Amino acid sequence: MAPFKTIRWIVWKDVVIELRSRETLASMAFFALIVLLIFSFSFSMDQRAAHEVIAGIIWVAFAFTGMIGLGKSFSAELPHDCLDALRMAPVSRGAIYLGKVAANVAFLFAVEILLFPMLVILFNLDVVEDLSLLLVTFFLATVGLAAVGTLFAALTVQIRAREVMLPILLLPMVVPVMIAAVEATKGALNGDPPSLYGPWLELLAIFDVVLTIASFWLFDVVMDA
C-alpha cells in the first residue's frame, strides 16, 4: 500500500479513538493546567521577571505533558495485543512511524493551543504582538519532541517500567529542542524583533529534520524483531 495511505489510516484510527474516549487530551490538558498553576503559585512574579522565566515554565509544562500523550499513544496499542498486529502488518514501518508522529503532534499542539489563553491569564501576559511566530515556535518544538518521543514511546512500551523509562530516555535527547524552543518563546513574549530570535526557529526546523530522519530509520528496528 502506498505509504501515504497507511499514514492516513493510522492518523484516522488514533484521532477517532481519541475523539471517542478523550482520555489523552483530557488528561494532558488537566495535567498541564496543574503544572502551570503550581508554577504560578511558586513564583509570584512581577511582569519583568515573568518574561525571563515564563518561557522556561511553558516548556517544562509542555514537555512533561508531552510525556503523557506520547506514552499513551503506544500504551493504547497494548490491550488485545494491537501492537503485535501493527508489527505484523505488511506496511512500511516508516509509514506507521510518520502516522503516529502526525497524530501525536496533532494532540500535543491541540493541548498547547487550548492552554495558551490560560497562560495569558495566569501570568498576566500582554497579548503577544507576534502571535503567529509564537505558534510556529510551538509547532516546530512539538514536532521535535514528538519525532524522538514517538520512537521512544514505541520502545519503552515493550519493556518493563515503561512509564519511568520514557522520560528518562527522552528528556536528555530533546535538550537542544528545549533550549531552542525556550529562547524563541522568550523572544516572542518579549516582543523582540523577529530577526533576533528567528535563527532559533531555523535551528528548530533543522533539529526537527535531523531527529525525524534518524528516528524514522531506527523505528524499523524497534518494531521489527
Next chain:
Amino acid sequence: MTIHRVIRGVQRYQGWVGGGAALCLLAGLYLGLLGSPPDYVQGEVVRIMYIHVPLAHTALLGYTVLAGGSVWYLWKRDPVVDNMCHAVAAISACFTALATATGMIWGKPTWDAWWTWDARLTSFAVLLLILLGYLMLRTMIDDPDKEARYAAVLAILGFVDLPIVHFSVEWWRTLHQPQSISLRGVSIASGMLAPLVLMSLGMSLLFSYMLMIRTQLLYLHRLLDAKKGRLLSRFHAPNADS
C-alpha cells in the same frame, strides 16, 4: 561450544594492551606532575589537565565506538558485538563521570565556578545522562535479543543527538555572553605536549584493556547461561519424564 574467535583474539592480546596502558600512564603521570613546567597563567592548577583532557577524549572516543558497534550489531546481529557495546557503555559512563568531575574541579580555581553552561560541560552532562539511561534500559528488558536491539537504537540516536546538543548550547551561550571562557585556542607549551600525548595514549589503552576484560566477562556470562540451559533441559528431556 567453541569460544568466539573475537574473544580468542582478545585473550591473546589483552596483556600487551594492559601493560602498554600501565607504562604510558606511569610515564605520563611522572612527566605531567613532576617533569613539566607549571602553566604561565594557571600555575600548578594546570596539572589536572593531564588527567581531565585524556579522560574526556577517551570518553568521546568510547561513545564513538559504542555508536559504531551498535550499527555493526544491527547489521550483523552478532551477540559478541552486543557484549562489546554493553561493556563500552559502562566504561564510557565511568570515564564521562570522571571527566565531568575533574572538569568541575579544574573549573573552580580557573573560572571560579564549579559549573558553567559551557557547551562542552553541558554536552558531557547530557552524554552521561544518555549513558546512564542506556545502562538502565538494559536492565529493563528480559529478552537478550530485544535488549541488544533497543540499546543499539538508543546509542545511535544519542550519537546523532550529541553534536546537536553541543551546537545548540554553544550557540545559546555565545548569544548570551559573547566572551565565553573557553580554553580553545590556548597554545600548549612544548613541555606539556609530551605528558598530554602519553596520558591520552595511556587512557585509550586503559579503556581498551578494560573493554577487553569486560567484553570477555559478559560473553562468558552468556555462555554460562546457555550451558546451564542445556544442562537443565537434559533433566526435562522429552523422554525422561513421560
Next chain:
Amino acid sequence: MNAIACHGISQSYGQYRVLRDIDLTLARGECLTLLGPNGAGKTTLLNILATLQRPSEGYYEMLGMNGRTDRDAIRARLMLLAHGAHVYDDLNARENLAFALALRDTHPTDRDIKLALDRVRIGAFADMKIRHYSAGMKKRLALAKLMLARPDVLLLDEPFTALDPDGAALMRDHIGERVADNAAVIIATHDPDKARPVTTRAGQLRHGAFREIALEDLRADGAV
C-alpha cells in the same frame, strides 16, 4: 515448494530453551494440528513464523521466501490468529475490520464487511464498540477478518477457545474451505476434537521438541 519450512529453529530465553531444533515442513493444502501442554513452545513457534520474533538459532522459509530477509513480503501472505484479538476497544466491528484490512492493502466495501459479519453471525452488532463485545464475539470478529483477508498461510493459536459450538463449527468450516483452497494452516490447540475434521497432519511439541504423530493419536490428553 513448501508453504513452511523450518530449519533447526531454536529459541532460548536466557538459560531456558523454549524451542529445540525444530525441523518442520508443511505443504500448501495441508493443515497441521499442533498439540502440546502449556509451556511447550506452541505460541513461541507461531510467533516466530508470524515474524513477531527472531529465533535464537535456525531459520525458516515461507512460500519460498526467507524468514530473515523477506519479512514484509511474508507478512502480506500470512495471518496470525493470536490470544489477543488485535482490535481496538473504542472502534466498532466495521471500523476495526476496515482498519486491519487497510493495513493489509485490502479494501473491502461496506457490503463485503456486512456480509462477513453476517456470516459469523455478529452482523447485528456491527456498530457496537468492541469494548462491549464478549470474548466469543471477538473471536468471531477475528474469523470475519480471516474471511476477508484470505491469507495463504494461517497460523491459528487456540482458534476454538471462547467460541460456542456454533462458532467453533464456523471456524472449522472456514479452515476446511481454506485448506481446500490450497492454503497452509497450523492450528495450535488443546482441543483436537474440534480440529480433527479438517486436520491432515498432526504433531506434538513437548519441552520445545517437535514430533510428528499419527492422525489417530490426536487426542485431547496429548499423551501419546
